[in-house]
Amino acid sequence: MASDRVATGVRMLVATAAGAAAAWSAAAGLYATTVLALLVAAWTGGAAVFALRPPLPPPPPPPVPAGEDERRRLVAYLDLSPAPLVVLEDGVLRAVNRAARRLFAADDTIAAAPPALVAVMTQTAPGRTATVTLDQGGIARPFALAAGELLLGGRVAQVGALIDIGTELKAAEATALRDLVQVLSHEIVNALTPIASLADTAAAMLRDTPPDLAAVREAVETVARRSGGLQRFGDTYRSLARLPAPDRNRVGIADLTTDLARLFAVRWPGIVLDVDITHAPPTILADADQLSAALWAVLQNAAEAMIDAAVPAPAARLAATTTVDAVAFTIANRGPAITPELAETIFHPFMTTKPEGSGVGLALARQIVRGHGGDIALLPAAGGWTAFVASLPLPRGF
Missing domain, CATH: 3.30.565.10 (Histidine kinase-like ATPase, C-terminal domain)
Incomplete structure (x- = not known):
């Protein structure tokens, strides 16, 4: 800057003056004054030269330890995963990545850990999957849980990846309902068609004079048998639909x-x-x-x-x-x-x-x-x- 150049010029002038004073003192036999003038000239000249040197480059940043570099890379990878990742260690549930922190509104430890999730993670063997329903703001959301294990400091921790399967379940339910309606309509229509036909035939026979009671009886008995088959079909469907949860x-x-x-x-x-x-x-x-x-x-x-x-x-x-x-x-x-x-x-x-x-x-x-x-x-x-x-x-x- 300008102020630095002015200061350097002043130092050079002082150094020149001090040199001249040293020469005059030496000629006059004033040796002590000569030594002092030379010291002043040397110090001032050195300061001027030091001020004119190019600026030193800034020191390089301290190197990042290899382990820390790997940790940062792993954290970046995990945060890119859309599946919430959690770890259960000594009964404490923690959010591993950004998706889990967003899901449970927690930075690290999940204070209000869902009991259902903790139970499923504890009971599911590594490499297996299970389903769990989590309450999110009063809305039940189904998740698939992929379970694993991790050795941390000599202790085994359970690791879980949560996958939202709500959309898939809704699509599967719609497909199952469509298939069920097709089956039920097919079975019921197949059973009702001959029943209605035989009932009309029996009614027509009763209008004859005299009615053929043997034929009427045969038609009514057939209607009864087909009606019984339809009732058994309904009972079978009811037993399939009302299967209770297993009592293990x-x-x-x-x-x-x-x-x-x-x-x-x-x-x-x-x-x-x-x-x-x-x-x-x-x-x-x-x-x-x-x-x-x-x-x-x-x-x-x-x-x-x-x-x-x-x-x-x-x-x-x-x-x-x-x-x-x-x-x-x-x-x-x-x-x-x-x-x-x-x-x-x-x-x-x-x-x-x-x-x-x-x-x-x-x-x-x-x-x-x-x-x-x-x-x-x-x-x-x-x-x-x-x-x-x-x-x-x-x-x-x-």
């Missing part, structure tokens, strides 16, 4: 399979049922009555399929095995293979290929198994066996 208790697998085998032998003595629970746990947490009904429905379906197909040497298998985090019940039979077209609808309510079938057995079995947090599926045919597998999850620490 420890169920001995040996007792469960022994009872099923005994009932099977009485009901179908001509079919051999092989039971294998060698690789199964001693007990499972389930509703004993519902689980027995689900397995029995699949066994009944297997037996009837072999009888309808007149299989020469009918045989069935019931096996229970343990997987990483579930118990799998496999029911196989020597009946005919299920076609791909039929496999797509075999679990739909009221879908049946039997003349007197209700089409509820497999649908009820799937509803029961899913009510326990598991699922049931048709396995690919292998070695002449048609098999279904019902998997029920094992609770954490079971």
Whole structure:
């Protein structure tokens, strides 16, 4: 700046004057004055030169530790995730990313942790998924929870990712309602059409003189039978729609399979049922009555399929095995293979290929198994066996 240049010029003048004074003092023999003048000239000249030097560059910022750099990068990645991420450690629930902080209106610790979420995270095994409903401002919002574990300071913490499934559930409910209406309308119309026709026929017969009472009686009896079938259809639908939540208790697998085998032998003595629970746990947490009904429905379906197909040497298998985090019940039979077209609808309510079938057995079995947090599926045919597998999850620490 201008003021700096003026100060530097003054210093140079002082240094010049001090040099001249030193020369004069030396010539006059004033040596002490000469030394003092030289010191002043040296100091002033040095200050002027120092002032004219170029400015030093600013010091570089301190390096960021490698661990801190990784942490910042991880935080940025997590904040980009639209799924709220939470961690449960020692009973304390914390929000991990921006989506979780926004969902629970918390910076870190979630003070009012939803009890339902804490319970589901505690009970769900790593790698499994569960559903939980959270109250958001008086509105119930369903979420899917993907569970995992994390080792923090020698302690195990539960990690959860929440996925809003409200839109998907609404779409699934709309599809299910449409399918149900189609099934109900089809079944009811099919039952009512002959009933109405026979009722008109009977009424016309009664107007004849004299009426043919035998024909009228036959028509009325047919109406009664078809009406009874329609009533049974309504009762079956009611039982499927009113399935209660499972009352879970420890169920001995040996007792469960022994009872099923005994009932099977009485009901179908001509079919051999092989039971294998060698690789199964001693007990499972389930509703004993519902689980027995689900397995029995699949066994009944297997037996009837072999009888309808007149299989020469009918045989069935019931096996229970343990997987990483579930118990799998496999029911196989020597009946005919299920076609791909039929496999797509075999679990739909009221879908049946039997003349007197209700089409509820497999649908009820799937509803029961899913009510326990598991699922049931048709396995690919292998070695002449048609098999279904019902998997029920094992609770954490079971």
